[in-house]
Amino acid sequence: MINISRPRRSVLYMPGANTRALEKARTLAADSLILDLEDAVAPDAKVMARQNILQALEIGFGHREATVRINGLNTPWGMDDLKAFANSKADAIVLPKVESAQQIQTVAKLLKESQARPDLTIWAMIETPKAIFQLTEIANSHPLLEALVLGTSDLVKDLHARHTPNRVETQTALSLSVLAARAFGLCVLDGVHLSLDDEKGLQQSCVQGRDMGFDGKTLIHPSQIAAANAVFGPSADEVAEANERITAYEQAIASGAGIAVLNGKLIEELHIQEAKRILALAKAIHSFANPPSSNQ
Structure with a gap:
């Protein structure tokens, strides 16, 4: 069963290269944070961003859950990211572009070898067509896996699809992800809404995700937190x-x-x-x- 004692209505991406954003995160009403080393950080800023996040975690984010999205292990930075955060104060490691159970198992093995805290969990980003076809294996890959996080922007790109208001282009993938999460007792988080000046569209996306069974929504800007908290929390x-x-x-x-x-x-x-x-x-x-x- 998923951990109901930890709400994840709003899960905000925060770029690790932006120290002001990391500081501001301590004042926001987001339930959880994904401190990002991957998409939101340029290659020449990866090492600096890693240090920024490590320092921010030492100060802490209060009662907010703080996870870290590392770079993929097949990149020049991924292994160093994982080693750096294995014994940090992060609550979870967010692994991008997961396409197999073996990727989760490899990260779990490396965390064990690094003597990571036993409560440091793994979140898997589901953002490619191959991942959708491997959902059962991924969701049942390892006891440390705690959440599936939909990366719908990358998925739409790989599908050669277009973003539509009713998200018809990703509904199959969204439903299958919720089914896999529920089958194996995982948290499941909806993908981001890309338009910052589209309050109506954000509300519609949140309601749709809630009605499909998602536990919460990933966000790209603090202005989106209130809508996610309102929709994904019971009235x-x-x-x-x-x-x-x-x-x-x-x-x-x-x-x-x-x-x-x-x-x-x-x-x-x-x-x-x-x-x-x-x-x-x-x-x-x-x-x-x-x-x-x-x-x-």
Whole structure:
């Protein structure tokens, strides 16, 4: 089962070469951060960006989850990235362009050899056609794998497709990724919305991703955080209904019935499981918004 105690409604990419952006991240309402060494960093800035992120992790990001997207192990920087962050304060290693279970297993083996913390997990970027056809093997590759992260921009490029408002070009890949994640108990994060001046499109993309089953959305700008948090978190009405369903079901069971009826709808055990998930997520979000310390 995925970790409901950690909300991942909004997962913001932050370029490792930009120290001001890394500092600003400590003040943002994003649930999680992907501190990026790959696409957002020019080749001649890779080493500097690595040091920037290492230093930023030492200071910390408060209650925000901080992950690091390293360069691929087949690049000049990937192995050094992995070694550098194996014993850092990162929460997870984000591996780009995963296309096989072996890639995850290799990273897990290298982390073990580096005596990395046992709670340092791996997130797999799913962003190529080959990855889609290997989803079952990737999702079931290693116990350290915690999340699938959709890289829809690269996927659209490889498909020779075009970005459309309803994302018809990636819907098959999105659905298959959610299915693989749920089959093996992983978190799954939707791809980014590229237009920064398209609030309506961002909202539509968030709602679509939520309705498809994604746990949250990856973002490219702080201005997108509020929309993702609102859509991927349960509303007050959803929380109230979840509580009502549980109460009605418990009363029905106590009376000897196997099902309950609430507002004209049948309530069965499967509805109770979903209600409990919603309440657990709401509790986690409340804890996230009200951390025990005053640190940013």
